[in-house]
Each structure stands twice: as C-alpha cells, then as structure tokens.
Amino acid sequence: MKAIYYLGLCILLFLLPGHAWSASTPDSVWAVKKTTDFEITGKGTAANWSQTNWVNLTQQRVAGPKMTTRAKVLYTEKGMYFLMESEDRKLTAALTEDFADLYNEDVVEVFLWTDESIPVYLEYELSPLNYELLIMVPNLQGKFYGWRPWHYEGANRVQHATGVQGGKKKSQATISGWTAEFFIPYSVMKPIVQVPPTPGTRWRGNLYRIDYDQGVSTWTWQKTRTNFHDYQSFGTLVFE
Numbered sequence: 525m526k527a528i529y530y531l532g533l534c535i536l537l538f539l540l541p542g543h544a545w546s547a548s549t550p551d552s553v554w555a556v557k558k559t560t561d562f563e564i565t566g567k568g569t570a571a572n573w574s575q576t577n578w579v580n581l582t583q584q585r586v587a588g589p590k591m592t593t594r595a596k597v598l599y600t601e602k603g604m605y606f607l608m609e610s611e612d613r614k615l616t617a618a619l620t621e622d623f624a625d626l627y628n629e630d631v632v633e634v635f636l637w638t639d640e641s642i643p644v645y646l647e648y649e650l651s652p653l654n655y656e657l658l659i660m661v662p663n664l665q666g667k668f669y670g671w672r673p674w675h676y677e678g679a680n681r682v683q684h685a686t687g688v689q690g691g692k693k694k695s696q697a698t699i700s701g702w703t704a705e706f707f708i709p710y711s712v713m714k715p716i717v718q719v720p721p722t723p724g725t726r727w728r729g730n731l732y733r734i735d736y737d738q739g740v741s742t743w744t745w746q747k748t749r750t751n752f753h754d755y756q757s758f759g760t761l762v763f764e
Contacts (some may be wrong), residue, residue, distance in 0.1 A: 552746060552759040554579065559598045559605070566654070566685030566705050568607045574600060578609075581731060587739025589613065590606060593632075595731050595745070597610075599763055601720050603709035606642050607631045608731065611701045615688065616736040617651045618695045622711075623672060626657045627649075627752075632704045637728040637755055638716050645755055646713055646729075652702040653693065654686040661753065668753055669750070673712055683707040721763040728758040 564568045573596055581593040591611035598605040610632065617629040626649045626716065627633070638646035647670060649657040655671025673680075686693070690700025710717045721760060732752045733743040748754040 543662045552698050554573050554597065554729075554745070554759060554761050556604075556763050558764060559600055561600050561602055561707075562605075564605075564685050564705050565708055566701050566703060567594075568609070568687075568705050572605070573607060578709045579745065581733060581743040581745050582747065583741060583743050585740060585742040587741045588737055591735070591741070593733045594741040597761070599721060603678050603707050604636075605707050605712075606634055606705070606731075607723070608704045608733070609701065610704075610735070612652075612699050612735065612737070614737045615652050615691070615693070615695060615699050615702065617653050619651065619655060620653065622656050624655065624656060624657065627734060628703075628736075630737075631733070633732040633734075633752060634708070635730045635732070635752070635758065636708070636713070636753065636761075637758055638713065640714075640728060643755065644716060645758075646708070646716070647678070647753075648682065648708060650684055650686065650704045650706055652686055652688060652704070654682055654684060656682060656706075658682055660716075663753055663755055676712070679709060680711045681708070682712065704751040723764055727761045727763075728755070729754075729761050730758045734743055741743045 545686045557576045559572045569720050578594045578597050592609045596607040629692050631651050633649045635647050643663045645661055647659050648663050661670050685705050687703040688699050691697040710720050731745040735741045746759040747755050748757050
C-alpha cells in the first residue's frame with residue numbers, strides 16, 4: 525500500500541505544471557559517524573556521543589539576547605540519533621499534546637530529504653516539554669502540507685526525551701537551557717528510505733530551532749532564504 529501511494533505521488537508530482545525543482549548546491553557538508561544503538565534519556569550523556577563533535581547552529585533571526593544552539597548526529601543500522609542543546613532564558617511552551625502546532629512555541633526541528641529526485645522530505649519537531657510532531661512533507665514550489673505517519677507505534681516510532689537546565693520543565697519557567705535527544709528509525713521514513721544508509725550515502729537535510737522568549741529568534745545549520753521549508757537550501761549529510 526505504501527509503495528503504491530509513493531509511486532502515485534511521484535507520478536502526480538511529475539505531471540503537475542512547472543514540476544521542475546532543481547536542487548541548489550549546499551554550502552555545508554556534515555559527516556555523520558556510525559555507532560551502535562543506545563538508550564535515549566534526554567540528557568545526552570551516553571558514551572556514544574563522544575564519538576562525534578558538536579556543530580554550532582547559526583542564529584539567523586535575533587529577537588532578544590543572542591544565545592547558542594549546537595547539535596550532534598549519529599547513525600546506526602536502525603536509524604539516526606540527534607542531540608540538540610539550546611541555551612535559553614525562559615521555557616516558552618504550553619502545548620501538551622503530540623502533533624500540535626509546536627512550531628508556534630519553543631522547538632527544535634530536523635528535516636531529512638533522502639531522495640532529491642522528488643520534493644518530499646521528513647520533518648520532525650520536539651518541544652522542551654517533550655511533545656513531538658512528525659510529518660512527511662510534499663513541497664510543490666513552496667506549497668506544502670504535512671502527512672502524519674500510519675501505524676506509528678512500537679519500533680516504527682521516534683524515541684525522544686528532553687531535559688531542562690537551570691529550572692523546572694514547565695511552561696514559562698526561568699531556565700538556562702534545554703536538551704532534546706531523539707532517535708528516528710528508518711522504518712518511519714518508508715518508502716522514501718528503502719534500505720539503511722551505508723558509508724558514502726548522501727542525504728540532504730537541515731536542523732532548525734525557534735525560540736519565542738522576546739519575539740521570534742531562529743537558528744539554522746543551513747541558512748534559509750524564506751522559511752524552514754526552504755528545502756533547496758538544505759546541506760548534505762554524508763554517512764561515514
């Protein structure tokens with residue numbers, strides 16, 4: 525069923541007027557190291573994280589004090605691990621359900637574009653209160669809408685946890701920062717991922733953060749021209 529839907533989507537995209545979507549040349553490459561599977565705790569203290577270095581995100585839009593955001597990425601035979609640390613002053617988040625509009629509050633986001641032949645990519649968001657939003661996004665020349673996963677359960681579900689530093693994990697709490705740690709299994713990306721990446725595999729992607737403490741501040745790994753769905757500006761993830 526999923527393969528048929530994917531094939532139909534591809535055909536539809538190619539039949540649409542003005543279907544060409546040339547992928548721009550990214551200005552950064554992220555080397556993703558391979559590891560073994562480990563437990564997600566929201567603290568980022570697993571020994572596996574010492575196998576790779578931090579990458580700093582750039583604060584693209586500033587409202588209020590300048591703050592830092594950094595990230596690490598690893599992969600295994602089963603999926604990809606992400607760790608994002610965000611300096612913060614206030615926990616601006618009140619939503620308490622998954623698949624809500626989390627991007628309207630403090631949030632971190634990951635985008636994975638695994639097949640450049642079609643403009644369809646995975647978007648994952650996680651709030652400091654540990655609520656998630658996972659969608660597959662067909663982006664047709666800036667017109668996009670997300671589709672929720674089917675049978676999102678068991679091993680076919682993202683593992684995620686968050687931790688807060690310098691305060692309590694509650695809405696409007698004064699804090700010094702928060703940590704997001706999550707594991708995205710390849711199974712939830714079917715059918716755009718049929719087999720796990722191997723050394724030399726290249727995917728496009730981006731990491732993003734939004735903070736609402738004093739207006740809207742944003743951080744990106746790759747600078748965006750319009751909004752965080754600017755998939756043509758994604759960088760390249762190279763699996764080692």
